[in-house]
Amino acid sequence: LADLHRLANLxxxxxxxxxxxxxxxxAFFGxxxxxxxxxxxxxxxxxxVYLRKGKAGKRIARLIDSPHLPEGEATFRITDRGIED
Incomplete structure (x- = not known):
């Protein structure tokens, strides 16, 4: 993982x-x-980012940790045309 980090920065x-x-x-809670x-x-x-399947073909991306963005969720679909929100 350290090598990947170094290459990303380089x-x-x-x-x-x-x-x-x-x-x-x-786990009883959470x-x-x-x-x-x-x-x-x-x-x-x-x-x-935590990715999971939702209902009716939707996917959910949840931002769990970021140094500059708040936690949040977004829904999207993967279709023949690509990723759609």
Whole structure:
């Protein structure tokens, strides 16, 4: 991850790292999922976005962590024409 960070800064490019989530059967409140990569991926990322499927073909992107943007959600669809909001 440090090498990816270095390359992103050197070449001024965006790097996307994906992570899986798993269910937390002991979670009675809040989000019942947790990232498989744990705190290592969470702390090495500048921005964190949680993607999930919604109803009727919609997708939901939730901004979880950003140094300059507030948390929030946006819905979108993936169609034959690309990404539509």
């Amino acid at each position: 070449y001024d490019i965006a790097v996307f790292v994906t992570n899986q989530v798993q269910a937390r059967p002991d 989000d019942p999922t947790r990232p498989v990569g744990g705190h290592i991926l969470a702390h090495s990322a500048t921005l964190r």
